[in-house]
Amino acid sequence: MTLIATQSLTKTYGGRVTALSDLTVTVEPGVVGLVGANGAGKSTFIKILLGLLAPTRGRASVLGLDPTTDAAAVRARVGYMPEHDCLPPDLSAAEFVTHLGRMSGLPKTVARERASEALRHVGLYEERYRQIGGYSTGMKQRVKLAQALVHDPDLLLLDEPTNGLDPAGRDAMLALIQRIGAEFGISVVVCSHLLGEVERICDALVAIDGGRLLRSDHISAMTSATDVLAVEVSEGIDQLAARLTELALPVRRDGRLLLVPLADDQTYDSILRAVAELDLPLHRLDQRRHRVAELFAPRETASVH
Amino acid sequence: MSTETTTPAPAGVIHDIGYQRYAGARLGRRYVAGSLYVHGLRTAFGFGRSAKAKIFPWLIVAIVAVVAAGLAAVRSQIGQVVLTYAQFADAMSWLVIFFVAVVAPELVSRDLRSGVLPLYFSRPLRRADYALAKLAALVTAAWLLLGAPQLLMFAGAAFTTDKGMGGVWDELLDLLPGLAYAAIWALVFASVALLVASLTGKRAFAAGGIVAVFLMTTPIVGVLMVMPSTTVNRLAGLASPSSLVQGVGVWLFEEWLVTDTAAGIGIGRFGPVYGAAALLLIAACVGLLLARYRKVASA
Numbered sequence: 353m354t355l356i357a358t359q360s361l362t363k364t365y366g367g368r369v370t371a372l373s374d375l376t377v378t379v380e381p382g383v384v385g386l387v388g389a390n391g392a393g394k395s396t397f398i399k400i401l402l403g404l405l406a407p408t409r410g411r412a413s414v415l416g417l418d419p420t421t422d423a424a425a426v427r428a429r430v431g432y433m434p435e436h437d438c439l440p441p442d443l444s445a446a447e448f449v450t451h452l453g454r455m456s457g458l459p460k461t462v463a464r465e466r467a468s469e470a471l472r473h474v475g476l477y478e479e480r481y482r483q484i485g486g487y488s489t490g491m492k493q494r495v496k497l498a499q500a501l502v503h504d505p506d507l508l509l510l511d512e513p514t515n516g517l518d519p520a521g522r523d524a525m526l527a528l529i530q531r532i533g534a535e536f537g538i539s540v541v542v543c544s545h546l547l548g549e550v551e552r553i554c555d556a557l558v559a560i561d562g563g564r565l566l567r568s569d570h571i572s573a574m575t576s577a578t579d580v581l582a583v584e585v586s587e588g589i590d591q592l593a594a595r596l597t598e599l600a601l602p603v604r605r606d607g608r609l610l611l612v613p614l615a616d617d618q619t620y621d622s623i624l625r626a627v628a629e630l631d632l633p634l635h636r637l638d639q640r641r642h643r644v645a646e647l648f649a650p651r652e653t654a655s656v657h
Numbered sequence: 658m659s660t661e662t663t664t665p666a667p668a669g670v671i672h673d674i675g676y677q678r679y680a681g682a683r684l685g686r687r688y689v690a691g692s693l694y695v696h697g698l699r700t701a702f703g704f705g706r707s708a709k710a711k712i713f714p715w716l717i718v719a720i721v722a723v724v725a726a727g728l729a730a731v732r733s734q735i736g737q738v739v740l741t742y743a744q745f746a747d748a749m750s751w752l753v754i755f756f757v758a759v760v761a762p763e764l765v766s767r768d769l770r771s772g773v774l775p776l777y778f779s780r781p782l783r784r785a786d787y788a789l790a791k792l793a794a795l796v797t798a799a800w801l802l803l804g805a806p807q808l809l810m811f812a813g814a815a816f817t818t819d820k821g822m823g824g825v826w827d828e829l830l831d832l833l834p835g836l837a838y839a840a841i842w843a844l845v846f847a848s849v850a851l852l853v854a855s856l857t858g859k860r861a862f863a864a865g866g867i868v869a870v871f872l873m874t875t876p877i878v879g880v881l882m883v884m885p886s887t888t889v890n891r892l893a894g895l896a897s898p899s900s901l902v903q904g905v906g907v908w909l910f911e912e913w914l915v916t917d918t919a920a921g922i923g924i925g926r927f928g929p930v931y932g933a934a935a936l937l938l939i940a941a942c943v944g945l946l947l948a949r950y951r952k953v954a955s956a
Contacts, residue, residue: 436772535676
């Protein structure tokens with residue numbers, strides 16, 4: 353079943369500011385990264401999926417339902433973690449998540465049980481009776497995730513879940529999201545402006561920029577095709593570059609490295625033979641996975657003026 | 658053929674049961690709105706909140722309870738009715754102003770401030786249901802504040818009556834208009850207060866705004882009351898929510914409200930105008946409240 357499908361989705365604010373422009377994308381279940389710079393339209397996209405905003409043109413479907421006409425049915429099956437602060441400081445996490453569980457239609461006792469469970473899964477079991485106002489940023493992010501999880505949704509929409517977290521907190525949050533996708537069997541859409549983060553945990557990536565779709569694909573398709581070999585020699589780097597060019601290999605200089613696209617095993621042999629023939633001291637020859645970040649990097653930086 | 662059998666887990670072993678999907682009931686709109694209403698009513702009196710949040714509402718409850726107990730005691734001892742039930746609601750109305758000024762911001766401004774609304778509105782709960790559940794909670798809380806002490810007075814009178822069941826019945830007929838009058842107070846005050854509170858996330862501003870709306874309009878009534886035209890005098894009460902409700906009370910419950918000792922406000926034959934104005938005020942406040950919540954926290 354298709355998780356999310358949109359057709360020429362367009363959203364303009366006041367007829368002038370275009371947040372989404374003619375976005376057509378299909379997303380399959382799994383952990384999906386929605387990446388783009390700040391202001392690329394990620395939050396607008398999420399809000400349309402939740403039925404909080406009506407699209408100006410085009411259509412969207414979430415779990416086979418139309419969020420503009422069937423918002424209640426969509427929201428019953430979706431969990432949403434907003435980007436900004438959304439927690440009352442004077443309630444305990446247990447009370448707050450229980451209350452929101454009831455707001456999702458869970459009966460009283462079930463809401464209490466599932467709130468405890470959700471908080472345990474995000475790693476807040478011991479602290480759950482303390483007031484949220486005294487929590488650290490990392491703990492608050494976990495409460496936000498727990499409230500999105502409490503009613504057992506089929507789809508989680510997470511808007512910048514690692515915002516404000518330190519590196520260890522980021523890793524923990526990403527591991528948790530990966531676990532939700534893999535073990536809990538819940539599809540997740542993770543919004544982020546940090547590609548390096550989401551590509552580690554996602555099955556598929558959707559990249560948008562200026563409200564337009566840049567690319568949507570499986571993560572494997574994005575990374576495998578772009579593997580390169582990095583060659584480092586301590587001297588004679590120009591000689592080697594010239595020799596490799598003669599061998600019809602598209603060489604690129606990157607500082608003290610030569611980058612050669614990895615076509616097949618022949619590439620290894622050609623490089624090694626060239627190095628041996630020129631009698632150069634080889635430092636390093638390794639396969640470098642082309643980070644997805646680099647795919648989008650030029651356009652991303654271009655959009656952040 | 659599968660020969661797999663399920664072996665029962667040995668007792669006394671702690672398992673990490675992992676994540677459990679939920680296949681049980683998901684209740685509908687009425688349950689969700691009802692839960693929010695009960696939650697709001699509890700919040701109004703500080704239940705499920707810190708001790709600090711309980712101080713103010715219970716201080717006001719204590720005042721009205723002491724007054725009601727005093728009235729009941731005076732009546733049982735010297736047999737004099739100092740205030741009728743309806744007059745009690747009238748006399749305590751200024752406390753209701755402070756009560757709604759503190760509780761309405763607790764109900765709505767707090768949610769605006771902490772940014773929790775996106776969490777509500779990303780759930781099946783409708784925006785209008787949110788606003789109406791909060792309003793119903795505040796109306797109920799204000800009505801309980803004026804109504805419960807009347808029950809206390811009623812209990813005092815009913816147990817000390819010397820006319821048997823007939824006396825209790827007469828007492829009940831006096832009580833009901835008092836409760837109805839309290840309901841009008843609660844409706845008007847709660848809808849005005851909640852609308853004002855829904856405009857700001859700062860609780861102190863909201864409380865100040867609510868008190869201002871109720872108290873700043875009173876001088877206008879005073880000025881209109883001394884104008885040379887009788888018609889203007891009679892319609893002066895329309896200018897302020899408090900005198901508006903009093904006017905409606907005099908129109909509907911004159912028998913219980915206007916006695917030898919208390920004149921009530923003069924409305925002449927304009928009673929229906931006061932009634933219509935009160936309805937219009939409530940409708941306008943609810944309409945604006947719903948309009949406010951159609952927009953808030955959507956972008």
